[in-house]
Amino acid sequence: MFQYSSDGDLHLFADSVVSFVGKLVDDSIPKVIVRTFPNQKPWVDKTIRDALSARTAAYNEGLTSGNMEPYKSASYGVRRAVNFDKVHFK
Numbered sequence: 001m002f003q004y005s006s007d008g009d010l011h012l013f014a015d016s017v018v019s020f021v022g023k024l025v026d027d028s029i030p031k032v033i034v035r036t037f038p039n040q041k042p043w044v045d046k047t048i049r050d051a052l053s054a055r056t057a058a059y060n061e062g063l064t065s066g067n068m069e070p071y072k073s074a075s076y077g078v079r080r081a082v083n084f085d086k087v088h089f090k
Contacts, residue, residue: 043082043089051078 055074062068 043085045085048078048081048085051081 051074055071055078058070058074062071
């Protein structure tokens with residue numbers, strides 16, 4: 001298919017094959033935008049972010065009710081999740 005259109009020119013043949021493969025890759029592989037922030041550690045993932053939001057919710061609930069035990073356990077959960085992910089990131 002590409003040999004007939006290149007008329008025996010090797011560079012034109014290679015360029016047409018590479019551009020065709022590039023078009024196939026662009027059409028078949030979805031593009032995903034991944035946001036990274038300079039102050040975000042690479043081992044911080046969804047489990048740590050969920051643990052942090054649970055700790056914040058427990059703290060706010062503890063301020064209104066006066067019971068800080070859920071906050072203490074949530075804080076321990078954050079520390080445990082951070083240590084686990086730090087060890088398993090490397």
